[in-house]
Amino acid sequence: MDHNTRASAFHALHHTDTMLLLANAWDAGSALVMQSLGVPALATSSAAVACAHGQGDGHHLPVAQLLATVSEITAKLKVPLTVDIEGGYSDDPQAVGENVAAVAGAGAVGINIEDGRDTPELLCRKIAAARAAAERQGLRLFINARCDVYLKGLVAPELRVEETLRRARLYAEAGADGLFAAGARIPGEIAAICAGTQLPVNLLALPGLPLAPELARLGVRRLSAGSGIAEALYARMAALTRGFLETGDGSAFAEQALSWGELNALMG
Secondary structure: OOHHHHHHHHHHOOOOOOOEEEOEEOOHHHHHHHHOOOOOOEEEOHHHHHHHOOOOOOOOOOHHHHHHHHHHHHHHOOOOEEEEOOOOOOOOHHHHHHHHHHHHHOOOOEEEEEOOOOOHHHHHHHHHHHHHHHHHOOOOOEEEEEOOOOOOOOOOHHHHHHHHHHHHHHHHHHOOOEEEOOOOOOHHHHHHHHHHOOOOEEEEOOOOOOOHHHHHHHOOOEEEOOOHHHHHHHHHHHHHHHHHHHHOOOHHHHOOOOOHHHHHHHHO
16 A cells, blocks of 8 residues: 555545544554554554653654654554654744654654644644645645643633634644544533534543543544553553562563564564
8 A cells, every 4th residue: 555545545534434543653563563453544642652762742752763763663554654743843834844744754644733832823834834745745644633722721611612613623724634632521522522623523532531432423533542552551561570570570471461472473
């Protein structure tokens, strides 16, 4: 499957009768394990990728390391990959466009780009620059605009839906293909957001969020694991290491583990 075919396939996944569930990988190995489970597409998590390089989330990861990671993943994948680029790793829309072109050049067919605590007008300029950069490459890049109204508590609770939809209109006009309303959890508010925008709505899997069948009924088109899988695995790694250091017992390593042979076959 060539780059443009993967891009078209990824767009189509947002407009079917089945909600898209996206697991978020952080390196080629995690991506291969996830791909082996029959996923139609994969995403990266900026936090998980940063942690894999010993960096904190929040624009600390050097872009060169991100690009190397994306290249390593896409070289192994048979399914489309969308990449979390935080806020584009710059406040300058032109630089964001250059970063997006490089991420697409590394094999990504979609991006997440967030507004954070910046003005929505700045994200609009970044989205426009990202769209222009992708079009120069002849790529129909899927631009998922992450609206942080909920996640960062940018407005009073009673204003969250209204402000999210206001930003959704701006981002759609700038060239976004999807709206990531990360942090929304209340069913009535989720339904109102989905009904109030033509963009496919993406949510973040969080404790307290309704399960996938109910989210699909509310109108959600995409659900992301975010950094949750990586966070759980790091906690498991800490627990295993702690137990080993206390007793030297390696029997716990084999619990809920892939064997050496299974893992080696996946990577091969």
